[in-house]
Amino acid sequence: MAIKNYHTVHKGVHVGGKTEMTMCRLKKKREMTMAEFKEWIRRFDEDKDGRISRDELREAIRATGAWFPSWKTKLGVKAADMNRDGFIEDNEITNLAEFAQNHLGIHS
Ligand SMILES: [Ca+2]
Numbered sequence: 001m002a003i004k005n006y007h008t009v010h011k012g013v014h015v016g017g018k019t020e021m022t023m024c025r026l027k028k029k030r031e032m033t034m035a036e037f038k039e040w041i042r043r044f045d046e047d048k049d050g051r052i053s054r055d056e057l058r059e060a061i062r063a064t065g066a067w068f069p070s071w072k073t074k075l076g077v078k079a080a081d082m083n084r085d086g087f088i089e090d091n092e093i094t095n096l097a098e099f100a101q102n103h104l105g106i107h108s
């Protein structure tokens with residue numbers, strides 16, 4: 001019998017009872033809500049200070065592969081970091097998500 005390819009499925013994690021896929025295996029058109037984006041980006045908050053540093057964002061991007069080119073990282077941080085402290089705070093994640101939506105085709 002045929003064995004199904006689970007290479008995307010096993011990357012899925014359960015969040016609030018529903019399966020949320022990680023971005024890294026999604027090669028086709030992505031559909032990610034704002035809430036999912038926030039949830040996802042927070043996983044890369046390594047020092048758990050509630051803010052996403054440029055390094056943490058870079059790690060997030062590295063994890064996803066090609067969907068978020070590195071030059072857009074810089075642009076994204078610049079666009080989202082309203083108070084110019086170099087970190088993406090909770091309220092600024094919305095800006096980052098909006099940036100991602102406008103520039104990267106992520107749908108809310
Ligand atoms: Ca952090």
Ligand SMILES: [Ca+2]
Nearest residue numbers: 081083085087
């Ligand atoms: Ca900031």
